[in-house]
Amino acid sequence: MRSRLGLGPWSCLSLSFMSVLALSQGCNPVMEEEQETLPEAEAPAGEVAQPLAAPGFAELHHHMFAEEAFSGGWFHGKHTGTLASCDGGMPESSHARVRMDLSNMLNLCPNSGSVNLGGVPLLSAFFGIGGAAASEFIGKIEGTEGDTGIHLGRASVNTQWPRWDTIAHQQAWEGWLQKAHQGGMSLVMISLVSNEFLCKALPYQNIKRPCDEMMDVDVQLQMARDFDARTSWAEIALSPAHARQIIASGKLAMVLSIESSKLFGTKDWRAELNRVYSLGVRSLQPVHQLDNRFGGAAPHNPIFQAAQFLENCHIDTDCGITGNGFTLGFDVDANCKNVKGLSADGKLLVQEMMNKGMLIDLAHMSERSIQDTFALSQARTYYPLYISHGHFREVMNPELAATEKTTPAWVVKYVRQTGGIFGLRTAHDETRAYTKTTVANSCQGSTRSLAQAYEFGRQGLKVPMAFGADLNGFIQQTRPRFGNHGACSAGFKAEADAQMNQQRLTGPGRLGTDFDVYGLAHVGLLPDVVRDLKQLGVNTAGLEGSTETFIQMWERANTTRTGMANAATDIDTSGVAAYVPKATREAQYPQICGKAYAPNSKQVGDTCRFAQECVSGTCSTTEGCSGSTGTCICDADSDCATGYYCGRGLNLGSCMKKKPRGELCTGGWECLSGKCSWLTCT
Numbered sequence: 001m002r003s004r005l006g007l008g009p010w011s012c013l014s015l016s017f018m019s020v021l022a023l024s025q026g027c028n029p030v031m032e033e034e035q036e037t038l039p040e041a042e043a044p045a046g047e048v049a050q051p052l053a054a055p056g057f058a059e060l061h062h063h064m065f066a067e068e069a070f071s072g073g074w075f076h077g078k079h080t081g082t083l084a085s086c087d088g089g090m091p092e093s094s095h096a097r098v099r100m101d102l103s104n105m106l107n108l109c110p111n112s113g114s115v116n117l118g119g120v121p122l123l124s125a126f127f128g129i130g131g132a133a134a135s136e137f138i139g140k141i142e143g144t145e146g147d148t149g150i151h152l153g154r155a156s157v158n159t160q161w162p163r164w165d166t167i168a169h170q171q172a173w174e175g176w177l178q179k180a181h182q183g184g185m186s187l188v189m190i191s192l193v194s195n196e197f198l199c200k201a202l203p204y205q206n207i208k209r210p211c212d213e214m215m216d217v218d219v220q221l222q223m224a225r226d227f228d229a230r231t232s233w234a235e236i237a238l239s240p241a242h243a244r245q246i247i248a249s250g251k252l253a254m255v256l257s258i259e260s261s262k263l264f265g266t267k268d269w270r271a272e273l274n275r276v277y278s279l280g281v282r283s284l285q286p287v288h289q290l291d292n293r294f295g296g297a298a299p300h301n302p303i304f305q306a307a308q309f310l311e312n313c314h315i316d317t318d319c320g321i322t323g324n325g326f327t328l329g330f331d332v333d334a335n336c337k338n339v340k341g342l343s344a345d346g347k348l349l350v351q352e353m354m355n356k357g358m359l360i361d362l363a364h365m366s367e368r369s370i371q372d373t374f375a376l377s378q379a380r381t382y383y384p385l386y387i388s389h390g391h392f393r394e395v396m397n398p399e400l401a402a403t404e405k406t407t408p409a410w411v412v413k414y415v416r417q418t419g420g421i422f423g424l425r426t427a428h429d430e431t432r433a434y435t436k437t438t439v440a441n442s443c444q445g446s447t448r449s450l451a452q453a454y455e456f457g458r459q460g461l462k463v464p465m466a467f468g469a470d471l472n473g474f475i476q477q478t479r480p481r482f483g484n485h486g487a488c489s490a491g492f493k494a495e496a497d498a499q500m501n502q503q504r505l506t507g508p509g510r511l512g513t514d515f516d517v518y519g520l521a522h523v524g525l526l527p528d529v530v531r532d533l534k535q536l537g538v539n540t541a542g543l544e545g546s547t548e549t550f551i552q553m554w555e556r557a558n559t560t561r562t563g564m565a566n567a568a569t570d571i572d573t574s575g576v577a578a579y580v581p582k583a584t585r586e587a588q589y590p591q592i593c594g595k596a597y598a599p600n601s602k603q604v605g606d607t608c609r610f611a612q613e614c615v616s617g618t619c620s621t622t623e624g625c626s627g628s629t630g631t632c633i634c635d636a637d638s639d640c641a642t643g644y645y646c647g648r649g650l651n652l653g654s655c656m657k658k659k660p661r662g663e664l665c666t667g668g669w670e671c672l673s674g675k676c677s678w679l680t681c682t
Helices: 103-108 123-141 172-184 196-200 214-230 240-248 268-277 302-312 346-354 369-380 409-418 447-460 493-506 522-534 547-556 584-586
Strands: 057-062 185-194 234-236 252-260 281-285 358-360 385-390 422-423 465-466 644-646 655-657
Touching: 057 369, 057 422, 057 522, 057 547, 103 302, 123 268, 172 234, 172 252, 172 522, 185 214, 185 240, 185 547, 196 369, 214 234, 214 252, 240 252, 252 358, 268 281, 268 346, 346 358, 346 369, 358 422, 358 547, 369 385, 369 409, 385 409, 409 447, 422 447, 422 584, 447 522, 465 547, 493 584
Parallel strands: 057 185, 057 465, 185 252, 234 252, 252 281, 281 358, 358 385, 385 422, 422 465
Antiparallel strands: 644 655
């Protein structure tokens, strides 16, 4: 089939990887509904039709085809078809596993065994763990809770996934993408992605091909073109005018980008840039997780610090990012910032992207690389720069704010001055409170935390924003405000219980969708993030109109510019509350057996450790000190909500819904009327 890109069939593509960032979810798939194509409006004779503002919101970082990253060795579920239950990640036989023996990876650096953390050989200890223990360790990290390793409890669709915290199952099924489009998303940037280091850590029998990032990217690029060719409701946009045309016809505009540390491999980058451009790619991240031939990356995750070390065997002692007094792989200064900016090739790459009118993504760049890129932008009359996915540094918790990957206000100023846009990460992290918003920061990691970052960006930084969700990106998403799947839990358990109870008591209430208890489980729930922000009182007008802002940025890249887009002299970073450490907050709660708890925070049916946590005052377990858990149970009708009674007999301790007239009953307490006659509610 010939692609609507008009580029003809694509040959000579060697098969490639699969899922660099996994993250999944799989609830019952909705049936794809073909959307009616709207006729284009015709201009009156003698007049030129003026494009209307493109409606809808944009998502600037979506890994739709990440199932082919990591040579296909990590992810469960494809972007096509229904999503089946998985096999639970049994050792060496399935997805979501690390190889049993990783020690041979250390052979790249002779001094790897000498890297110590507190007297423990850091790398040899980690890489010696292998798949069995390492996979289970990953699965027990707060925020994953069993999505990796032997995740038998979360193996079935419609039970424990989709969820906000998955990192090994599909989140970008095409049916969900269409649902997002129907809910208001009119433009999505599809990021073609992989990572060689992560691929090499997977079981050999799980990977399809040799670990090669650009091979993965090529396979995903072909998948995007195939999707374009067979889909009537979405289309790859090749220019801003084309994007407007696609959206005006009622379709979803897709913009292709590449996110790879080993961008273009060792090949001639000019020829490769021309090749991917001819195939529809219109944006690049010059760097990703590691330093490459184009520039320095922003260090942020110890996994990639180890990966960088295995690239160059460098141990830096100027600042301690990885451990006490040392940083693996990255050459950092005394402030723990990467000393590498854009290389000579990196500067030429950025300039050639400008020549082509491509969109330059600053995400993952070191601060020095960003400064170098901004200087090139200034020389081109403030060519637009944007960030596809990021966190505002000033409003994030200290642990996250300490990483170079977070975006400080001075970088946001660059984005505004050049006419760019910021893709805000829909993260699960706790944020500092922004006091200039009316939204209380009372449910950490949920839309209440996201609201703090969004309003700081809107009112303080005054930067245009879209979503930068990074679904299928090997990271967690926005937590729910309700339910027992990690709601409000970016702090500690007692605080999470208290905050979750507060959501039930003070609202606003549930949306009535999976988002309520599973959080941002997949791309189809992005419209629900908007809805929940709105009911919290957030002004989402800019977000809901972000597609137009994005297209205007793209148009600026392709037209003659007369100077700075915005002086950005009105940035105000005040109003961010001081961060209160978790230990200080936890000390304010009472304790039993040395464990903090929130009194009267659990309703009947909720999991409990102690009776004091239950509103009813009764927990089915009496062994909370041993770490066992039970369920809050009722012992009187008053323990239950209106319209419910406390069950007897087989339903002892459970709140049961009262019955209408005519239903069978054993006593008046079971009936809405309060009367039971001849075993029937009257």
